Amino acid sequence: MLADALGLLRQGQFAQARAVLESCTPSPDVELLLAHAHAGCNRVQEAARLLCRQAVANPGARHPARDMLDLLLPHERVDEAEAVLRAVRQRAGQDIRTHDMLGELLLQRGRTAEAHAVLTDGLSLSPAQLTTGNLMAVCLMEQGEYAAGRDLLLYILEHHPRSAMTHANLAHLLAGWNRTDESLAIHARALALRPDDANLRLNHALTLLKNGQMAQGWAEYEWRRKLPGRARLPAARTLPVLAPDADLRGRTIFITREGGLGDMLMMLRFVPVLAALGARVIVQAPDTLHGLIRRMDGVRRVFNDRQPVPFHDWHCPFLSLPHVLHRMPGHAGVAVPYLHADAGRVRAWAPFLPARPTLRVGLVWGGASRPDVPAAHAMDRRRSIPLRSLAPLAGMPGISLVSLQMGTYARQMMDMPAGMRLHDPMESVRDMDDTAALIAGLDVVVSVDTSVAHLAGALGCPVLLLDRFDNCWRWLSGRTDSPWYPTLRIIRQIRTGQWDDVVRRLCSMLAKRDLPPSRLPPAP
Template sequence: MTPVATDPFPPAANQFTAFLRAAVSLDNAGLRGEALEALQEAEVLLPDRPESAFLLGGLYERFQYWAKAAVFYGKALQSKPEAPRVWHRLGIVHLHEGALPEALEALEEAVSQAPEVPDYATDLSMVLSRLGRFEEALGLVRVALTLRPDDIHALNNAGHVLQCLNRSAEAVGFYDAALLQSSSHPVIRFGRATALLKAGSFLEGWQEYEWRWQSSRMVRTDIEAPVWEGEDLQGRTILVHHEQGYGDTLHFIRLVSLLAARGACVVVQVPVPLVRLMERVEGVDRVFSVMPAEERFDYHCAMMSLPARLGLESNVVGPVPYLSVPDDEIIRQGNALRSVAQGNPARPDFIVGLVWGGDPRPHDLRATQTDRRRSISLKTLEPLFSVDGIRFVSFQMGMPRHQIEVTGLPLVEGTNDILDFQDTGARLYGVDLLITVDTSIAHLAGGLGLPVWMLSRADSCWRWGERGTQTGWYPTMRIFRQSRSGDWESVVETVCVALERLMDVYRSCQAASPAS
């Protein structure tokens, strides 16, 4: 008698597979909620097989439930750790979660187990770059390109990493090679734009920068007027609207005077904290934060599209200062801050404003990771407090303010009751120098024509170029750059030396003054 064959897939396993298929079908039909319910049913029936856990993790990854995906990829690896494909997917979901150390560990394991797979090396290079380990990232992406020379993702990563290494001209070459395969790839075109701008190729870079509308920005659809593409503005009204961060608007509001010079009536829409400051900019007719229903325009243009429309060719644009605050506010707020901070009036201390943290923007994962590289801990800045004759004033906003209490460093609080950027600007007149990381207050001080020392991460923003201590954007700014990613200690040492020299001059001037 012939024995009956055993079903290799028992009923529970078949039901598990059925729920997975149902989840895919429901999701394809646009029924995401029902699809997730099917996955939850599948969880209950999960067979004790690594392949099943991997499939379930893959569907949770598809639905962007990163934590759930990581759990089931982890289950798959418990019984079968030699699985580079699973390690790779685990690394990717950790990357999406923002868990960079965990992503690094998983992708390193994938590359270790399957060094011949270029995709693993490419994705590992991406994680390394987000951690600021750019030289290592470049080595990995070169390995990937050796294995697959025309890989579009590896070419794009190479461009990004070279740009972060301040080798932007080389980066453009890799972006160009990637675009031979997909000439309209928006992410690559936008990466190429920032590389061109960082390399100083402004005219072409600004034209390329318009690709952001297809890669990372949403075009406004609530304005009836057409987008301004360079048409004659004589006698026309144009709305210029805030688009990205506060710093971008503070940086490029200077260009509205060029629109006014063409005969335009310029209306500006910005967030509330910028309104009062923008009202005083030359060429601005009126400002609002919420667009009134009765407003009508002939054209509109996003703030960061003005350079392309105006054919900007350099970073020397118009007179500085182009921002201002009322004299009475300078007296009321700036002088009040100085009187609190100056110490002995007969021999006043030199007053330095300090900002050590940017906005982490937790809603934007990439921005959060960049902020970790651009921000400094207040503890790291402690050596500055050893320079004799300086009183420090905190202009720090947000969560990093708690570091003042933690460190116990002697800082005068300069932000109490600040309502907007005009208040901040008025108080900046109460200090002799601002030292800040690359955040919006650097643009505020620069636009006001006030002395500012900016501490820049190694992979500096495109607007600061690749090297040098000066920038055409702001004649009163001095840039202190990291020579190596993550190394703020050497930057602080350099700033300390500069402060010591500055204080020698300051005390010499005090000694020579007849009033001393």
């Protein structure tokens, strides 16, 4: 019966699991599972009482509330989990782990001020505690307090000098602070402690790329293949690093889906290079990209990941292409534009756009919220700008705004700034090919760091990228231009979370028509 109850808990059927467990003979195992069932049923005090009793009975084991989180969070029982953690902390506040768990959950929910208060209480119990100190440093970084976060991690390292986790978090903080040279020095210390840790190697790779050390960064990025779940196809058929004069005639190369839409749009530039070496190129990608990819030179077929794996001689994930080809952005063979809108769709979408002679400005203010992936969710909060913060655009003469926004952030148009008018054709958009056709009729795309920015850049449309302070490696450190997209300019925050200055600079550039030169073809 315990196995049945555990199965029900994993399926999110907490009430059913509770009924099964309450009919069982009492035992420590039954009590533990019953605590999780109570938590899922929002029986907060019952769950907290049993979890605390289990923690006292097994002081050297992982805190049972961690298991409760593993069961509740996949089923979006976040409010229930938080309530139980608060009750556990109230009952057992001298156990520093209770502060860690609640503080970490609050960080994941974007409530940094509350997390700061909880973690401060934890550090009052043990100022150099490893987990609590690292969580507090993450909290400080989220709040833009980079110097305080750095100082705390240095203090933790005085007491735990061989903590690879703390070295890695310090390196990550410094990279977010755009002090990439310092970050790389700390990465080296972390790797000296754990040289075969694929996660550490991956973070090191991203800092190298952000620092502009492309060849070394892409080589290091190959460590991601050692992470769980990455090796889906036989390693023996992985495309090797190619010599510049490689002859691929008669060989079929299968480019496999990897990363987000922006990653794939960025890496598609390398597909014609493979074709020029004689390869027969077939590509796996989400359905939304299929139309764009089919029109590329050298692409024979396009598959989605629901279809059987086709015959191939070699396979290569999208994000390994720069490494195997020894090519970096701006090198021969990767000219922009490398994607092109369909002329028929451009004509079909033209009536949806505002009339000339105003400047047609496409607008994207939000990314893709992913509450199921805490790190991605936190990043999305930092990269997205509230539509109301773009209110100064409403009063600009000679400018027409066109929404290219999809997803939950589009709901902000229900409460637009006073005087703002947004043409919104997106309800009728079916895929990225439609979006490309809309972009082909615009003068400039203004976007936060999303796939639309990559699409517009790949099409050769002028792009003004509104970028967060702790910018992604794709946009490098200290740059206002992009080697990936010559028609893109970066307007970056000068302080974490502060968009006012970014919007002022954006309005100035639009008013002066200070835009990158377009590489879009003339409208059909």
